[in-house]
Amino acid sequence: MTLGANLTLAGGVATSAVVGWLLSLTGVPLAWILGAMAGSAVYSNTVGLGGKTKYARRLGQLMIGGATAAVLTPGILGELWSFLPAMIAAAIVANALGVALAFPLQKIAGVDRKTALLATLPAGMSEMASLARETGAQADVVMVVHTLRVVMIVVLVPFLFGIDRSAVADAADPQASLVALAACIAGGLVLSVVTARLGVLNPWVIMPMVVGIALVAMNVSIAPMPWWMIIGAQVLIGFSLGARLKKEDFARVPRAALAAVICSGGLILIMVFGFVPVLALLVDVAPVSLALGVAPGGLGEMIASAKALGAAAAIVAGFQFIRSFLTNIMAPPLLVRFAVGPKGNDP
Structure with a gap:
């Protein structure tokens, strides 16, 4: 990037932090x-962002992954394993709803069924947008729908559930190691660079947690991430999300934006208000953690929200990762089955 691009990018991050x-x-x-999301959206639509915001997002995700690794214990890992059936069930329900909502979105947005399906499947925006480009679907529509869905979740969930004031911070472990925390971040960075080239999903969040799991398995206690680093990660996540809210994108596909509000709103409401009460009967987890876990948002955004709201970040990460993983596995065959006709053309 040029010096000018770096300066505008830095200005956007600074504006996000101030707001x-x-x-x-x-x-x-x-x-x-x-606040960071709002500041970034205004800045990017007025001043502009010349740099690549993906690096800011990756840094934020890496820090969030490290912060989540720091809360892992053998007990939490065992709890996550016991929740695996519930996580798979949540993923299946979310994907079934995504497929069902593809049909009304297709009508409202006026797009082909392939584009509609990739827009409503509850996976990461980058993965679905890449698949859209590879299959000839409308990637801009897919990006708009996914962006608006994540924004809606980030805005609605904290106001619907508030901060988890029942959460009690664990007593500080005198053996907790800052070196171990640094190893999670540094090791996560190296593994992310390698595994990203291999097509691994969300490596910037997952790999620091993988390092953390390995350390916990060796009975190493990881020190909590300093509060100012967690805030920095939240600013970077909000900044990258706001940078996606470009007025020219919404002006180009206004019907897609309307369809996103209607269909994504339906998906969020069903998962949060319909499925969370059912899930609460099966697993003993606070409602805000379950809501963030099943909410069809981005992995980094939902974990960052969990850290900010006092929710169980590791449990949220487990639910989000399982859904994202299964969605990306199921997306190609779903495209063939539901979006492509017998001669290879959209019906």
Whole structure:
């Protein structure tokens, strides 16, 4: 990147941080993420962002992954394993709803069925947009729908569930190692660079947690991430999300934006208000953690929200990863079955 591009990118991050700090003074839940998102959206649509915002997002994800690794214990890992059936069930329900909602989105947005399906499947935006480009679908529509869905979740969930004030911080472990925390981040960075080239999903969040799991398995206690680093990660996540809210994208596909609000809103409401109460009968987890776990949002955004709201970040990460993993496995055969006609053309 050129010096000018770096400066505009730095200016966008700084603006996001300032707006996030101002909003945090009001006591609004998730203030740093929401404020950063708002500041970034305004900045990118007025000044512009010349740099590649993906690097800011990756850094934020890496830090969130490290912060999540720091809360892992043998007990939490065992709990996550016991929740695996519930995680798979949540993933199946979310994907079934995504397939069902593809049909109304197709009508409202006026797009082909292939584009509609990739827009409604609850996986990561980058993965679905890449698949859209590879299959000849409308990647811009897919990106708009996924972006609006994540924004809606980030805005709605904290106001619907608030901060998990029942969460009690664990007593500080005198053996907790800052070196181990640094190893999670540094090792996660190296593994992310390698595995990203191999097509691994969301490596920037997952790999620091993989290192953390390995350390916990060796009875190494990981020190908690300093609060200012967690806030920094939230600002970067909010900044990257706001940078996607480009007015020219929404002006180009206004019907897709309307379809996103209607169909994504339906998916969010069904998962959060319909499925969470059922899930709560099966697993003993606070409602805000379950809501963030089953909400069809981005892995990094949902874990960052969990850290900000006092929710169980490791459990949220487990639910989000399983759904994203299964969705990306199921997407290609779903495209063949539901979106492509017998002669290879959209019906």
